[in-house]
Amino acid sequence: MANVHEPALDLALESNSVAAIRTRVLAGRVTWTGPLVMAAARLVLFLAAQGAVALLFLAQHRASAWHQATLWWSVCFTGSDVVCLIGLHYFTRREGIRIRDLLGPIHMRRGHDIWLGLGFYLLVFPFFMAGGYLSQLVFYGSRLNPGNYILHAHALPVWAVVYSFAVWWIVNSATEDTTYQGYVLPRLEALTGRTWAAVAIVCFFFTLQHCAIGFLLDWRSILSRFCAFLPGCLAVTLIYVRTRRLAPLIFAHWPMDFGAVFMTTF
Numbered sequence: 461m462a463n464v465h466e467p468a469l470d471l472a473l474e475s476n477s478v479a480a481i482r483t484r485v486l487a488g489r490v491t492w493t494g495p496l497v498m499a500a501a502r503l504v505l506f507l508a509a510q511g512a513v514a515l516l517f518l519a520q521h522r523a524s525a526w527h528q529a530t531l532w533w534s535v536c537f538t539g540s541d542v543v544c545l546i547g548l549h550y551f552t553r554r555e556g557i558r559i560r561d562l563l564g565p566i567h568m569r570r571g572h573d574i575w576l577g578l579g580f581y582l583l584v585f586p587f588f589m590a591g592g593y594l595s596q597l598v599f600y601g602s603r604l605n606p607g608n609y610i611l612h613a614h615a616l617p618v619w620a621v622v623y624s625f626a627v628w629w630i631v632n633s634a635t636e637d638t639t640y641q642g643y644v645l646p647r648l649e650a651l652t653g654r655t656w657a658a659v660a661i662v663c664f665f666f667t668l669q670h671c672a673i674g675f676l677l678d679w680r681s682i683l684s685r686f687c688a689f690l691p692g693c694l695a696v697t698l699i700y701v702r703t704r705r706l707a708p709l710i711f712a713h714w715p716m717d718f719g720a721v722f723m724t725t726f
Contacts, residue, residue, distance in 0.1 A: 475557045476564060481650040484555050494551035495647040498639055499665040501547055505540035506672035530674035531614045534624035534721050541635040548643055562642035566707045577711025580699055584712060588692035595688035599680055614724060621725055629717035634710050640666045641700040659697055666693040
Protein backbone atom coordinates (compact mmCIF):
# COMPACT_ATOMS: atom_id res chain seq x y z
CA MET A 461 0.00 0.00 0.00
CA ALA A 462 1.33 3.42 -0.88
CA ASN A 463 1.79 6.35 1.40
CA VAL A 464 -0.93 8.98 1.16
CA HIS A 465 0.40 12.50 1.39
CA GLU A 466 -0.77 14.29 -1.74
CA PRO A 467 -3.11 17.21 -0.82
CA ALA A 468 -5.51 16.48 -3.68
CA LEU A 469 -5.85 12.87 -2.61
CA ASP A 470 -6.30 13.85 1.04
CA LEU A 471 -9.16 16.12 -0.01
CA ALA A 472 -10.71 13.30 -2.01
CA LEU A 473 -10.57 11.03 1.03
CA GLU A 474 -12.66 13.57 2.95
CA SER A 475 -15.56 12.35 0.82
CA ASN A 476 -16.24 9.76 3.51
CA SER A 477 -16.47 12.29 6.33
CA VAL A 478 -19.83 12.69 8.06
CA ALA A 479 -20.06 16.30 6.86
CA ALA A 480 -19.56 15.27 3.22
CA ILE A 481 -22.07 12.45 3.59
CA ARG A 482 -24.66 14.86 5.04
CA THR A 483 -24.32 16.91 1.87
CA ARG A 484 -25.06 13.82 -0.20
CA VAL A 485 -28.00 12.97 2.08
CA LEU A 486 -29.53 16.38 1.31
CA ALA A 487 -28.94 15.76 -2.39
CA GLY A 488 -30.75 12.41 -2.16
CA ARG A 489 -27.64 10.39 -3.04
CA VAL A 490 -27.51 8.71 0.37
CA THR A 491 -30.64 7.12 1.83
CA TRP A 492 -31.39 4.62 4.58
CA THR A 493 -31.42 1.77 2.07
CA GLY A 494 -27.68 1.41 1.56
CA PRO A 495 -26.55 1.45 5.21
CA LEU A 496 -29.35 -0.82 6.43
CA VAL A 497 -28.91 -3.31 3.59
CA MET A 498 -25.17 -3.49 4.14
CA ALA A 499 -25.56 -3.70 7.92
CA ALA A 500 -27.70 -6.83 7.62
CA ALA A 501 -26.08 -8.26 4.48
CA ARG A 502 -23.29 -10.26 6.08
CA LEU A 503 -25.61 -12.03 8.50
CA VAL A 504 -27.94 -13.07 5.66
CA LEU A 505 -25.07 -14.00 3.33
CA PHE A 506 -23.33 -16.12 5.98
CA LEU A 507 -26.52 -18.09 6.59
CA ALA A 508 -27.07 -18.46 2.84
CA ALA A 509 -23.50 -19.68 2.30
CA GLN A 510 -23.78 -22.28 5.04
CA GLY A 511 -27.16 -23.31 3.66
CA ALA A 512 -25.68 -23.76 0.18
CA VAL A 513 -22.95 -26.03 1.57
CA ALA A 514 -25.55 -27.99 3.54
CA LEU A 515 -27.63 -28.51 0.38
CA LEU A 516 -24.53 -29.72 -1.45
CA PHE A 517 -23.81 -32.22 1.33
CA LEU A 518 -27.47 -33.27 1.37
CA ALA A 519 -27.31 -33.94 -2.37
CA GLN A 520 -24.28 -36.14 -1.66
CA HIS A 521 -26.39 -38.05 0.91
CA ARG A 522 -24.13 -37.11 3.79
CA ALA A 523 -25.47 -37.57 7.29
CA SER A 524 -26.01 -34.42 9.39
CA ALA A 525 -25.49 -32.18 6.36
CA TRP A 526 -26.23 -28.94 8.27
CA HIS A 527 -23.85 -29.79 11.11
CA GLN A 528 -21.10 -30.68 8.65
CA ALA A 529 -21.68 -27.40 6.82
CA THR A 530 -20.95 -25.44 10.01
CA LEU A 531 -17.30 -26.49 9.72
CA TRP A 532 -16.74 -24.86 6.33
CA TRP A 533 -17.10 -21.17 7.25
CA SER A 534 -13.46 -20.36 6.47
CA VAL A 535 -14.01 -21.58 2.90
CA CYS A 536 -17.56 -20.70 1.88
CA PHE A 537 -17.78 -17.25 3.49
CA THR A 538 -15.40 -15.66 1.00
CA GLY A 539 -18.33 -15.69 -1.42
CA SER A 540 -20.24 -13.57 1.10
CA ASP A 541 -17.35 -11.11 1.17
CA VAL A 542 -17.39 -10.85 -2.62
CA VAL A 543 -21.13 -10.10 -2.61
CA CYS A 544 -20.55 -7.46 0.10
CA LEU A 545 -17.88 -5.81 -2.01
CA ILE A 546 -20.26 -5.78 -4.97
CA GLY A 547 -22.87 -4.13 -2.75
CA LEU A 548 -20.36 -1.55 -1.52
CA HIS A 549 -19.35 -0.82 -5.10
CA TYR A 550 -22.99 -0.30 -6.07
CA PHE A 551 -23.89 2.02 -3.19
CA THR A 552 -20.67 4.05 -3.24
CA ARG A 553 -20.98 4.52 -6.98
CA ARG A 554 -24.47 5.94 -6.46
CA GLU A 555 -22.88 8.50 -4.13
CA GLY A 556 -20.22 9.36 -6.69
CA ILE A 557 -17.33 7.91 -4.68
CA ARG A 558 -15.32 4.66 -4.66
CA ILE A 559 -14.77 1.83 -2.20
CA ARG A 560 -11.21 3.17 -1.86
CA ASP A 561 -12.64 6.39 -0.44
CA LEU A 562 -14.08 4.41 2.49
CA LEU A 563 -10.60 3.45 3.65
CA GLY A 564 -9.41 6.95 4.38
CA PRO A 565 -5.69 7.81 4.52
CA ILE A 566 -3.16 4.98 4.63
CA HIS A 567 0.26 5.76 6.12
CA MET A 568 2.87 3.04 5.56
CA ARG A 569 6.05 5.07 6.04
CA ARG A 570 8.16 3.21 8.61
CA GLY A 571 5.22 0.83 8.99
CA HIS A 572 3.15 3.50 10.76
CA ASP A 573 -0.26 1.92 10.25
CA ILE A 574 1.05 -1.59 10.91
CA TRP A 575 2.42 -0.51 14.29
CA LEU A 576 -0.77 1.39 15.04
CA GLY A 577 -2.74 -1.70 14.07
CA LEU A 578 -0.66 -3.77 16.49
CA GLY A 579 -1.52 -1.28 19.22
CA PHE A 580 -5.21 -1.53 18.34
CA TYR A 581 -4.93 -5.32 18.42
CA LEU A 582 -3.41 -5.29 21.90
CA LEU A 583 -6.17 -2.92 23.01
CA VAL A 584 -9.11 -4.80 21.46
CA PHE A 585 -8.16 -8.46 21.83
CA PRO A 586 -8.64 -8.54 25.64
CA PHE A 587 -12.24 -7.40 25.14
CA PHE A 588 -12.90 -10.40 22.89
CA MET A 589 -11.16 -12.74 25.34
CA ALA A 590 -13.00 -11.35 28.36
CA GLY A 591 -16.33 -11.42 26.50
CA GLY A 592 -15.80 -15.04 25.50
CA TYR A 593 -14.78 -16.10 29.00
CA LEU A 594 -17.65 -14.34 30.77
CA SER A 595 -20.21 -15.51 28.23
CA GLN A 596 -19.03 -19.10 28.58
CA LEU A 597 -19.24 -18.80 32.37
CA VAL A 598 -22.74 -17.29 32.39
CA PHE A 599 -24.37 -19.56 29.80
CA TYR A 600 -22.45 -22.84 30.24
CA GLY A 601 -20.54 -22.70 33.50
CA SER A 602 -17.43 -24.85 33.28
CA ARG A 603 -18.73 -26.85 30.31
CA LEU A 604 -17.51 -26.33 26.79
CA ASN A 605 -20.05 -24.59 24.57
CA PRO A 606 -21.08 -27.32 22.09
CA GLY A 607 -22.43 -24.74 19.66
CA ASN A 608 -19.26 -22.66 19.35
CA TYR A 609 -18.03 -23.95 16.01
CA ILE A 610 -15.78 -20.94 15.59
CA LEU A 611 -13.12 -22.30 17.94
CA HIS A 612 -13.61 -26.07 17.75
CA ALA A 613 -10.82 -27.88 15.95
CA HIS A 614 -12.11 -29.83 12.97
CA ALA A 615 -10.72 -31.71 10.03
CA LEU A 616 -10.92 -30.20 6.55
CA PRO A 617 -9.32 -31.37 3.30
CA VAL A 618 -5.79 -30.11 2.68
CA TRP A 619 -6.97 -27.78 -0.10
CA ALA A 620 -9.54 -26.21 2.25
CA VAL A 621 -6.91 -25.66 4.96
CA VAL A 622 -4.54 -24.03 2.44
CA TYR A 623 -7.36 -21.82 1.17
CA SER A 624 -8.35 -20.80 4.71
CA PHE A 625 -4.79 -19.74 5.53
CA ALA A 626 -4.07 -18.13 2.18
CA VAL A 627 -7.29 -16.28 1.37
CA TRP A 628 -10.17 -16.23 3.87
CA TRP A 629 -8.77 -14.15 6.74
CA ILE A 630 -7.23 -11.53 4.45
CA VAL A 631 -10.44 -10.90 2.54
CA ASN A 632 -12.81 -11.27 5.50
CA SER A 633 -11.15 -8.76 7.83
CA ALA A 634 -10.81 -6.06 5.18
CA THR A 635 -14.38 -6.51 3.90
CA GLU A 636 -15.92 -6.65 7.37
CA ASP A 637 -14.29 -3.47 8.66
CA THR A 638 -14.90 -1.61 5.41
CA THR A 639 -18.57 -2.58 5.52
CA TYR A 640 -19.41 -1.75 9.14
CA GLN A 641 -16.98 0.99 10.09
CA GLY A 642 -16.03 2.46 6.72
CA TYR A 643 -19.46 2.49 5.08
CA VAL A 644 -22.38 1.89 7.45
CA LEU A 645 -21.29 3.86 10.54
CA PRO A 646 -20.64 7.33 9.04
CA ARG A 647 -23.80 7.14 6.91
CA LEU A 648 -25.95 6.27 9.90
CA GLU A 649 -24.32 9.16 11.74
CA ALA A 650 -25.28 11.49 8.90
CA LEU A 651 -28.82 10.10 8.66
CA THR A 652 -29.61 9.99 12.39
CA GLY A 653 -27.57 12.98 13.51
CA ARG A 654 -26.55 10.89 16.52
CA THR A 655 -23.22 9.09 16.82
CA TRP A 656 -24.48 6.92 19.69
CA ALA A 657 -27.41 5.69 17.59
CA ALA A 658 -25.11 4.82 14.70
CA VAL A 659 -22.74 2.99 17.06
CA ALA A 660 -25.62 1.02 18.58
CA ILE A 661 -26.95 -0.11 15.20
CA VAL A 662 -23.51 -1.00 13.86
CA CYS A 663 -22.53 -2.90 17.00
CA PHE A 664 -25.78 -4.88 16.94
CA PHE A 665 -25.32 -6.12 13.37
CA PHE A 666 -21.51 -6.35 13.66
CA THR A 667 -21.95 -8.65 16.65
CA LEU A 668 -24.93 -10.56 15.28
CA GLN A 669 -23.10 -11.63 12.13
CA HIS A 670 -20.69 -13.63 14.31
CA CYS A 671 -23.64 -15.71 15.50
CA ALA A 672 -24.05 -16.95 11.91
CA ILE A 673 -20.55 -18.45 11.78
CA GLY A 674 -21.12 -22.17 12.24
CA PHE A 675 -24.79 -21.45 12.88
CA LEU A 676 -26.94 -23.87 14.86
CA LEU A 677 -30.53 -23.18 15.86
CA ASP A 678 -29.71 -23.22 19.57
CA TRP A 679 -30.84 -20.06 21.34
CA ARG A 680 -28.44 -20.44 24.25
CA SER A 681 -25.54 -20.79 21.84
CA ILE A 682 -26.71 -17.74 19.86
CA LEU A 683 -27.07 -15.58 22.98
CA SER A 684 -23.73 -16.82 24.30
CA ARG A 685 -22.02 -16.00 21.01
CA PHE A 686 -23.64 -12.56 20.86
CA CYS A 687 -22.56 -11.66 24.41
CA ALA A 688 -19.07 -13.01 23.76
CA PHE A 689 -18.44 -10.80 20.72
CA LEU A 690 -20.29 -7.66 21.82
CA PRO A 691 -17.50 -6.11 23.98
CA GLY A 692 -14.88 -6.54 21.27
CA CYS A 693 -17.12 -5.30 18.47
CA LEU A 694 -18.02 -2.24 20.56
CA ALA A 695 -14.33 -1.55 21.25
CA VAL A 696 -13.48 -1.75 17.52
CA THR A 697 -16.33 0.59 16.62
CA LEU A 698 -15.42 3.14 19.29
CA ILE A 699 -11.80 3.14 18.14
CA TYR A 700 -12.98 3.99 14.65
CA VAL A 701 -15.26 6.74 15.97
CA ARG A 702 -12.28 8.22 17.81
CA THR A 703 -9.64 7.86 15.08
CA ARG A 704 -11.55 7.58 11.76
CA ARG A 705 -8.68 5.34 10.60
CA LEU A 706 -9.73 2.12 8.88
CA ALA A 707 -6.41 0.68 7.68
CA PRO A 708 -4.96 0.16 11.21
CA LEU A 709 -8.19 -1.55 12.27
CA ILE A 710 -7.87 -3.96 9.35
CA PHE A 711 -4.26 -4.67 10.35
CA ALA A 712 -5.49 -5.30 13.91
CA HIS A 713 -8.25 -7.59 12.66
CA TRP A 714 -6.00 -9.79 10.53
CA PRO A 715 -4.20 -11.62 13.39
CA MET A 716 -7.53 -12.32 15.10
CA ASP A 717 -9.02 -13.96 12.01
CA PHE A 718 -5.75 -15.77 11.28
CA GLY A 719 -5.76 -17.02 14.87
CA ALA A 720 -9.32 -18.30 14.46
CA VAL A 721 -8.26 -20.36 11.43
CA PHE A 722 -5.19 -21.64 13.30
CA MET A 723 -7.21 -22.72 16.35
CA THR A 724 -9.76 -24.61 14.26
CA THR A 725 -7.15 -26.36 12.14
CA PHE A 726 -4.60 -27.57 14.69
